[in-house]
Amino acid sequence: MSHPRRALVLAGVAVAMALTALPATAGDIPPPDTVVTSPNVSHVLNIPKPAPIAATINTDIAFQDGYAYVGNYGGFSIYDIRNPKKAAAVSSVVCPGGQMDVSVHGNLLFTAVDSSRSDDSCNSTSQSASVKESWEGVRIFDISDKANPKYIKSVETDCGSHTLTLVPGKGADRNKNVYVYVSSYQPATNFPDCRPPHDKISIIKVPLRNPAAAAVAATPVVFPDGGNETQPGLLLPTSGCHDITAYAEKDIAAGACMGDGVLFDISDRLNPKITARTTDPNFAFWHSATFSNDAKKVVFTDELGGGGAATCNEATGPTRGANAIYDISNGQFTFKSYFKIPRYQADSENCVAHNGSLIPVKGRDIMVQAWYMGGLSIWDFTDAARPREIGYFDRGPRADGGGGGIWSAYYYNGYIYAADFNEGLDVVNITDRLTNSAKNVRIDRLNTQTQESYRNSGHG
Template identity: 85%
Template sequence: MTRSRRSLVVAAAAAVLALAGVPALAADIPPPDAVVTSPNVTHVLNIPKPAAIAATINTDIAFQGDYAYVGNYGGFSIYDIRNPKKAKAVSSVVCPGSQMDVSVYDNLLFTAVDSSRSDDSCNSTSLGADQKAAWEGVRIFDVSDKANPRYVKSVETNCGSHTLTLVPGKGRDRNKNVYVYVSSYSPAANFPDCSPPHDKISIIKVPLRDPASAAVASTPVVFPDGGNETQPGLLVPTSGCHDITTYAEKDIAAGACMGDGVLFDISDRLNPKVTARTTDPNFAFWHSATFSNDARKVVFTDELGGGGAATCNEATGPNRGADAIYEIVRGQLVFKSYYKIPRYQDNSENCVAHNGSLIPVKGRDIMVQAWYMGGLSVWDFTDTANPREIGYFERGPRSVGGGGGIWSAYYYNGYIYAADFHEGLDVIKIDDRLTNSAKDVRTDRLNTQTQESYRTGGHHW
């Protein structure tokens, strides 16, 4: 959307205040639907959702080669991004089942289904989780033909698959199998396939030469003591993990597990072991995790309000619905500070910390992160006690009302890609002295929950 002169003035003033760490006033909230950015951020392109899934919301993104895979409550779409300025949709697969968290590995696309369906097909309908016939879990597609993805296999998992994380095999196993860590939670006594206590993850073993034989290979219990269930203000007590980020080459993982933040040793892929655990009185729901490139820090997000509440306001304050930055010291998590976007949002705008990824800047810790209707923020946590914003992109309140905003914002080969609930896929570029060196770093795959160390000239940093 072309910005009016007024919104340009608002954007410039808000940018100066935000980058100085001063929260915006209500008068600085952009006009409805207006796109505003900091001076160092450019909105390159918006691609509306393909018609086949236009009625349902966009969610997560995975990347491989010249393609982006965007999940959607109604299925997923594949985009050709070889020229980001002219990115376009190649195909859409209608296959309903929230949330459609996505990860890609070679020719296989893995999609997470955490809503009970009548069966595992793409023609399924909703069915209560109290019905034994209900299905939820992981669907696997062959995406070697980008225009015609092919459904290969489904794997049912206890309590479904809210999110999923790919973990490559190690040693001789590396080119033979990939493992899928399935995060799920919220059991109930009347759910036949999701009975309490849950407190575990499901691990699917996928033989790369025979993905149709994929099956659950283990179900390790993460919280044998039940986890954090009594802390005041929890959105939902711990009964499993919401999301797990692995760093396979270092044999570690970080789990955002509802009421707990944990570190895992994943040297045995089928038997991850909790090595550190922490809670935070300001956290309502541990949602996701991101390691620094050197794995000496981890950023956890708090999805206060479950993603549907307006928490980027003065009433909520800077320490709730925020990121918590930890340093890993002798294997333990040591809290350093919080980070939250420094711009108040309108009380009609759902806004809270959500999905993001590192920007590969050597010598610094910088990431881009989605904040629903707070847009996206590029921020620096090199100094863990004093994180600061570098740039941002957002839209004003929706003129038609209701929630929305950016679900996922990730940096991939020079550009930021953002999946907006309603607006589709945004392509964004940041031009700043602190991030410009990232343009020289290239990767051939990005699943943000499967971190890999960055490389330049074929060498790990």
């Protein structure tokens, strides 16, 4: 979503024909608040937001050992999903600060705070970034007791932490440290800790045996000559990155950096280097990235309208606000095609390409992705030039005319989990010949911005 510090905007045919052959029309929009799915998708369960954070919106999700950790602008919640059909909330921590994107590693939960606060505590209040004493950055919690998480450390970072990415150490360092790549942007001359130019990321080094010693270890400048700042139609000029996805075992990362899509060499964890860079006049805001399992492709998302606009309607069309699929060959990007959900949404529905993950199907490239009020889409980009939707879960427009939708949708151990702004946590199942083999894949941990290969996660 666009920067919360300033101007957060919220606030009977064959299925193959329905999904790929016939153009969508406004008449396909479902009734208000109605759940609709493709025939191969079923709604297993909805878990409303726990009372302590019911008034604020859900954001990102991380998974570990049969538990889901769901971020929320008011804090985060832990869910027991070991039996997905009986998934339930275990605890909630009230600790406000947008966006509260989350990642997990062992007994540590990392949360991103990109809203300027009066201090680093969970009792802080909103305070302008123009005040030197204001705080924003990364909070670290001990989650060894899931019913009673403990806040153990904060690390302040320049311009806060819009998103964060965990990157494990290499070799002998792997079991000693984890690195947190912090993406932040939108500096201003009157912000003492967030002044332009801000063409960098912050890297926090976390000693796993002493996480309270976590500290910023490097602030590499990724755009020494400046990023894409003048392209017509950009939501914001490049001033850092919005999101980074690391594929650590391959020593690469993909950066969605506002006006730029980039490929990093992260073989030196504290000194990532851009090895390829691309722009697209059709893109308004490079939001996030997902590699194919073999890292020969990457999908970049465009957050057209910043998340608050109706960009999945007939007026916007099929390519603006779409994902862009690139081949990666000889370390360079080659554009192949766009993909956008083929189901038009109402003009009252904020709809945009957002967070998703691969579905671990050997030999194919399939992912599930959130589209805010466009619901979630399951789509196949094995043929990068001809991507197609193979399933979906959606809700009709909100009866009260308000916004919202699904922020993140990820596949974990046989089911799809979706964090909805207002509705809570949805558990969704897909039964399809293209994806059924993924149900045999079991992994311990999933942070979608820290990709691991299927083989490393248990897929033969």
